[in-house]
Amino acid sequence: MKRTATKQQKEALTYFGKYAGDWDRKARTTKQSEVNVIAERNDFVLKVVSERKRVRSALDVGCGTGDLVRALAKEGVRAVGVDFAKEMIETATEHAKSERLPLARFEQASIFDYTAPAGAFDSISANGFIEYISYAELERFLSLASEWLFPGGSLVLGSRNRLFNLFSLNAFTEEELKGGNAPMLLAEALAIARAKSIADISDVGTVPLQKEGTKHTGTGIGVATRYQFTPVQLITILRKHGFEAMELFPIHIHGAPPSFKEAYPEAHGTIANLLQNYAGETMSLLPQSSSFMIHAKKK
Numbered sequence: 615m616k617r618t619a620t621k622q623q624k625e626a627l628t629y630f631g632k633y634a635g636d637w638d639r640k641a642r643t644t645k646q647s648e649v650n651v652i653a654e655r656n657d658f659v660l661k662v663v664s665e666r667k668r669v670r671s672a673l674d675v676g677c678g679t680g681d682l683v684r685a686l687a688k689e690g691v692r693a694v695g696v697d698f699a700k701e702m703i704e705t706a707t708e709h710a711k712s713e714r715l716p717l718a719r720f721e722q723a724s725i726f727d728y729t730a731p732a733g734a735f736d737s738i739s740a741n742g743f744i745e746y747i748s749y750a751e752l753e754r755f756l757s758l759a760s761e762w763l764f765p766g767g768s769l770v771l772g773s774r775n776r777l778f779n780l781f782s783l784n785a786f787t788e789e790e791l792k793g794g795n796a797p798m799l800l801a802e803a804l805a806i807a808r809a810k811s812i813a814d815i816s817d818v819g820t821v822p823l824q825k826e827g828t829k830h831t832g833t834g835i836g837v838a839t840r841y842q843f844t845p846v847q848l849i850t851i852l853r854k855h856g857f858e859a860m861e862l863f864p865i866h867i868h869g870a871p872p873s874f875k876e877a878y879p880e881a882h883g884t885i886a887n888l889l890q891n892y893a894g895e896t897m898s899l900l901p902q903s904s905s906f907m908i909h910a911k912k913k
């Protein structure tokens with residue numbers, strides 16, 4: 615039976631239905647002066663998959679226009695993309711057809727209505743997805759992912775980075791100061807900047823999750839609630855569902871606050887793209903990134 619969608623999910627469906635054409639163009643930008651967050655996230659998933667012994671099947675949740683699914687299919691992986699926006703799935707399917715990729719398959723469905731056999735996938739990814747679901751839906755999604763993954767399988771999630779609120783020096787920073795969360799966020803950022811590996815931060819404390827169902831500061835799009843997480847928050851939630859966090863990876867590293875990006879977009883793009891080359895070298899870049907990836911394995 616289909617579940618009743620929340621206001622947040624209804625807004626996301628409307629927004630992404632309208633936005634498929636723009637998303638398709640955004641996914642392809644190669645300009646040095648622009649930051650291609652979609653490609654940065656996809657590259658991380660492809661790196662995780664290439665480092666595994668064998669990946670025969672992969673699921674990409676909230677696949678958008680399907681660039682990651684097609685890239686996986688080109689690597690010989692049987693890849694499924696699920697997205698609830700009809701326009702996204704239509705664009706993804708057209709591209710896969712014109713590129714003659716029989717290993718890429720797309721399905722229009724909410725992930726909460728999708729079904730798959732237990733252990734069906736070696737890898738599950740969800741880039742830019744968890745910000746559009748409630749905490750109860752996140753718990754449900756992680757239970758489903760755990761069921762659908764083969765033991766030892768990889769779950770890769772992209773998330774907006776709440777630690778970046780410390781360094782964005784804008785309304786997000788003000789909100790954390792007012793809520794009394796800044797010292798704890800700073801302590802987490804400091805621990806991450808000093809960490810040699812993810813094991814060094816797994817027991818670090820963190821702030822409470824953002825309030826549910828509220829209109830969030832400057833989401834920038836037609837969806838009023840768009841969650842942010844800190845790395846330690848996600849490590850903790852994943853652990854509860856039987857996942858062990860293996861790696862964190864910064865996405866869209868800012869050399870300066872977003873006000874600089876608004877004033878000097880080209881300089882911002884050049885600096886961010888340069889910094890991205892060092893993303894896998896040091897965890898110290900994580901607090902400065904507006905999003906991050908987390909790779910966890912099903913125990």
Ligand SMILES: C[S@@+](CC[C@H](N)C(=O)[O-])C[C@H]1O[C@@H](n2cnc3c(N)ncnc32)[C@H](O)[C@@H]1O
Nearest residue numbers: 630652676677678697698699723724725741742
């Ligand atoms: C920010 S876009 C990311 C698209 C793609 N993963 C990428 O990185 O380019 C989020 C996508 O999640 C989809 N989405 C949101 N909630 C969903 C749900 N419950 N089931 C399936 N797709 C969903 C939206 O339609 C949208 O295409």
